Amino acid sequence: MDETGVQHGVANKRFHHVVGAQGRKDAPAARKDGSQELTTVLECIGAGGAALPPAYVFKGKQTDLTLLCEEELGGSITSSESGWTNTAIAHEWFKKVFLPESEELSGKEVHRLLIMDGHTSHFTLEMMKLAKQHNVHVLSLPSHSTHGLALLDRACFGPLKTAWAEEQRKEMMMTNVVRREDVIRLYQHARKKGLSEAYIRSAYRATGIWPLTGIAAIPKAMFAPPPRNEQEMTEERNKAYMSSQLAQSLWDLSGKQRSDTARQQLVTAARTLQGASAVDSLFGDLTNRLRMHAVGSGNEGQATCISGSTSRLRKSETVDFRRGHCCYIGG
Template sequence: MRRWPRIRLVRPAALSMSRAKCSQEEVVDSYFKKLEATLKKYSLEMRPDLIYNVHESGFNAEHKPVKVVGCRSFRHHPQAITSPRSALTTLIACGNAAGDSLPPFLIFKGKRVNSDLRKGALPGTKFEMSDSGWSNSDIFLTYMKTHFLPFVDERRKAEEHVLLICDGHKSHITPDVIDFAREKNIVIFILPAHTSHFLQPLDVGLFSPMKSAYNAACSRFMRDHVGLVITGYNICELVCQAHRMAMTVSNLKSSFRATGIIPFSPQVTKKDICSCSDLVTSTKNNNNAASDARNATTAEYLRETSVKQPEKKLQVSTIWSGCNGDFGVLEGPGCKQATSDIFDTN
C-alpha cells in the first residue's frame, strides 16, 4: 500500500441481504415522490417544526468500552471491566427538523414501575413497563396520547397538520393509532421497508452518537464506582445523559438534511443507495420480492386484527389501502383501493 498513497484499506459496513435488495433507486424515487406530494398537500415544505421522526432503540447494562490512550510498545490490548448483560430497556426517541426533541420515553421490562428506576431522569421523561422491555401497540398508542401530542400541541395551531415519519413496524399502524392520529391532525408517513439505514433521520444521524455517548457514560460510571456493576436502576440516568448529548439542535437538523427531507433534496441519498443490489438479482425481482414479503407480513397482521376485532375490519381495510401495501401516508377513511383479498377466507 505504500506504493499507492492515494488508496487505503477500508473495512466495509455490514449490510443485510434484505436491506441490499430494497436499497434501490426505484424504491427511493417513489418514496420521495410520495413525500413531496404529502409535504405539498399539508403545506409543510417550509415548516421544519412540524416534521417529526420517531424511532426506538434498545439499551442494556452491557456496554462497549471507550478507547484509551496507550503506549505503542504495548504488545497486548488493555482491558476494561464491563457490566453483564441485563434486561432490555427501550428508548422511544423523537425530534423534528427544526431541532426540537421530545424528552425520553423509556420502557422497562416488568409489571410495575419502581420509583428507583426513575433516578437521574431528565425533566419530562415518561416511563412504561412491558413483559419484554420492547415497545408494543398499546405502549405506542400511550406514547402518542400522553407524550407526543402534548409536546406537539404546544408548538402548533389547532388546525395545523403534523407529519410523523416512522418505519412500518406493526405497533405503528394499528387501527387505534391511525384513528387517533387522524383525529388529532397527525399524518403518519411510513418509510419503505428495510431502508431506515439511509432514509430515517434518527438512524442516520442520532442513534450512533447516542450509543457512543451511552458507552462513554457507562465507562465513566465503572471508573467512578470501582467494584460495582451497572444495573437496571442505573439505566435511566445513563440513557438520559446520552439522550441529552446526542439529541442536539445541530444533530437533528443535520439528520433531516442528510436524509433529504428538510431542505427537500432527493439527490443527497443517491450515494447511499446500495450499488451491490444489482449483483443479488434483477431490479424487478428485487422490488417484487420486497413488496411481496412486506405485503404478506402486513396482510397476516391485519387479518388477525380483523378476526379478533370484527368492528375494526373497515378501519383495517383503510389502513392497508392508505399505505398501498407498501409505504406512504396512512390516511384512514377515503382510501379507494380495494382490499377484500386481505380478508378472503375462501
Template sequence: MSKKAENIDLDALLEAIKEVKINGKSIRSVASQYNIPKSNLSRYISNLTANNVDFATADANDIKNMIAPMVTYGPKTYFTAEQEMELMKYVLFASNIHYGLSIVELKTLAYQYAKKIGIEYPAEWDTNGHAGKHWYYLFMKRHPNLSLRKPQQVSANRSKAFNKENVDGFYKNLSDVLAANEYEPHRIWNMDECGMPTVPTKAVKQIAEKGQKQVATTTSAERGTNVSLALAANAYGNTVPAFFIFPKAYMREIYLTHAGHGATGDANGSGYMTSDTFVKWMKHFIVHSGAKKGSPTLLLLDNFTAHLSIEAIDLALAHDITMVSFPPHCTHKLQPLDATVFGPLKTALAKQHDAWQKSNIGVKFDIHHIPQIADICLDIAATPRNIKAGFASCGIYPFNPDNFSESDFVAANPTDEMPSTSIEQNDFERRIVVLSADDIEPGAHEEVATSESSFATSSTSSSAITPAVLRQALNAVGPLNLGTPAKKSNRGRKPMKAAILTSPEVVADLREKADAKRKKIEQQKEKGTKKGPPAKKNKPSARPTRQAKRAARPTRDVEFCILCFDDMPERMTAQNTAKCIECQREVHLRCVYASPNTFKCPNCESDGE
C-alpha cells in the same frame, strides 16, 4: 528532489491545468508558478485533451481520477493507466454492492489479474501468491478516491429492500403529504426506538501494558438487560423528552428517579414497543409537541406492527397528525434518527457507562440507572446540528426526492460481474467523461474467450487490450461469485410498503383487520366455553403443592433491597441476606461489604449522625 520522494498535490495540479485550458495562460509560465516540471504538465494536458474532457464543466474528482494514474510514485508501475483504472473500478463496484475487498483480497486480485492479462510482475508475487505491500501503498496513493474503511454491517434483507421502487414510493407519499399542507420544520417529526442495554455491546478502549495478551473490563453482568428508548426529533433540531420502556411487569417510580425533566416511561414485560405502549407514547408526544387540531403535524416512523393500532391512529387523526411510514428494511438510509443520532448515541452510552462503573466500583448497574446516563448521552448525540443533518441527508427537509443515485441501488440486485459502464456518478453532481472514438475498438463488445492462453500475451501487446477484455479478466479471477438463492416461499406475511397511515384507505384497511382479529378472538372464547368431555378427577395429594406453599407465606413489607434496588429473594436465608442491627431491615448479602454482624443500613447511619 527525486521522483520517489516527490509528493505531488493533485489539487494544485488541477488548478494549473485549468489555468492553461480555461484562462489561456502558457504552459511554461504556469509550470513555473506551480513548481511543476514543464514536460510533465504538458503531458497531463495532452492526455486529458485526447479524452475530450470539458474542463469548464467536468467534475474536479473525475479529472483527478484521470490524472492520478499518470502521476508516478516511486518505481515504474506494472499495470498501465488503463489496466489500473479497470482494477480501481472493480474495487468500487465490489464496495457498491456491499461486498468490498480487504487488503489481502486486493493484493491477491492484483496478482491474479496481472497473471491473467500476461504482464510482467516481480517473482516474489508468485512465491507469496499475492502482490506486495509496497504495491498496495502506491496503488492507494495513486487513487486518492479510495480509502480503507470499516463497513457498517447491513443485512441481506436491507440490501435488497433498499431499491428504487421502494424509495420512490416513499418520496411519492411524502410529496403528496407536503403538497396537501405546508409544514414548518418544527412540525415535521421523526420517531424511532433505540435499545439501551445495561451492558454495552462495545467496550471503550483502555490503556494497558504493552504486550499483555488479554485486557479486561468489569461489567455488571454477562448479558445486559435491554431498556428501549423512544425518541422523536423534528427538522428544526428539537426533541421531545425521552420515553423509556422497561422490561418489567409493573412500572415503579424508582425507574425514573434519575431521568431528565419531562421524561416518562412504561413497563410491559418485554422492554420493547407494543400497541398499548405506543398509545401512551402518542399521548406523551402530543403533550410535548403541541400537536392539535388546526395545527398540522407530520410524523415519520417505521411500519412496525405496534405503530398500526387503531387507537393510536384515532389519536393522530383527532390531533391533526399525519403519519407516514418508511418502507421496510430501509430505515438505515431514510430515517434521520438512524442516520445521524443513534450512532453517536450508542458511542456516548458506552463511554458514560464506563465512567459510571469507575465512579461506582462494586455497585451493579441496573435498569433504573439507564435514564440517568441516557439524559447525558442525549445532550451529546441529539444536538440540533446532528438532527438537521439527518433530515437533510435523508432528503426529507429540505425535500429532495433525487437524494439517492443509481449507485445506491446496486446492492439490491447484486451480480458477480462488473457492468460494462460504471454507474457510480450522480447525474446531478457529476459529468460523465466521454472517451474519444479512436480509443474504442470495434471488437470491444464482442464475446471474448477467458482462457489463460487468450490473455498470456507479452507486455507490449497487453497495452492494446480493450477495456471490455480487461473487465472480463477481472470478472474471471475476482472473488465475487454469484450463488444460487433458495426458492421463494409463499408462506408468511406479505411484505409491507411505505404508506400514509392516516389516509382513509389505510385507516379503513386497519379497522377491517382489527375487526377480523376481534371476531377471531371471540370465536375462540366461545369454543372454550362449550362443554366438553368430563375432566378426570385427580386424587388429592397429601403434600401441599408449591403454589399452595407460596399462597400460605405471609407477604413481606420489604420487596426490594435498599442498597441495589433489586427484588429480594423469595426465600431469605443467612447465605443470601443480611439484616441491619438497628431496624432489622433485610438487604442482599452481596451488597454488604462490611461484616453482616455489624451492618447498619444507610437510614440508621444517618439517624445516628
C-alpha cells in the same frame, strides 16, 4: 420516531479498567459482560432541531414509578415483559407524549407529519383514527429503506450510543454496576450530546426530508440504470464480440508457448474473458429486456412488499402513561 436500546446491569469479576491515552479512538474498552439487561428508549425529533421527551420501556410485568423520581429529568416510563415496545405502548406514547408535546412545538390546528418505520408494533387502528382527528399524518418508511431514510439512525443514534457507553464506563469504574435507577440519569447526560440540535438538523439534511431534496439519502448505486437503447445494445454486442475474438487469440497463442507458466497464464486469461462475456450476454440482455417490457406495459414502478413481522403485544398486557407537572410518568 424510532427506538433504541441501552444495556445496564452488573459487571462480572472479570471486569477490569483499561487505561489509555485520552481522546484515542482505538483505545480498548473495559469489559462489562456480567448480568446485563436491555431497556428500550423511544425518541422523536423535529425538523426544527428539538427532541420530544424520551419514553423508557423497562423489562418487567409492572412499572416501578420510583425510577423517575426526579422531575427535572423529564420523560416517561412504562414496562413490558420483553423490554421491547408493543402496539399498546406505541399507542399510549402517541396519545400522551407525541400529541401534546408536538402541538406545543408546532401550535394548535397545525398539520403534523409523523415518520416511523413499518414495524407492526408501531401501529394500531385506534392510533390511526386518533391521528386523523388531530391533523397528524403518519408516514411509514418503505421496506429496506430505513438505513437511508431513518432520521435517528442516520445522524443521532451513533453519537448517542457513544456518549452512553462513556457514561456507562464511568459509572462502572466507580460502582461496578449500572442500576435501573441510574439508567435515566445517565441516559439524559448522554442524550445532551447525542441528540443536540446540530445532530438533529443534520439527520434531516442527510435523509433529504428537510430541506426537501427528494432522493438525497439514497445512493445512486441503489437505483436501477435506465434501459439501454438500440445503439447502446449494439455497442455492447460489439464489445462482447471483441472479447470473444481476443479470448480465441489467447487460446491460439497459448498453444505456441514452451513455458508451462506462460501457457497457464494465457489459458486463465482466455477463460476469464469468455466467462465475463458469457455473463454479460446472458444477464445484461435479459435484464434490459425485462426493463423494456416493464416500461412498455406501464409497470416500471410496480413493487411488492411483504412484511413478515408480527406484533409483540399479548392480550393481557396493559400500559398506562401518567403526566406530572414536569414529566410523564407511566405505570
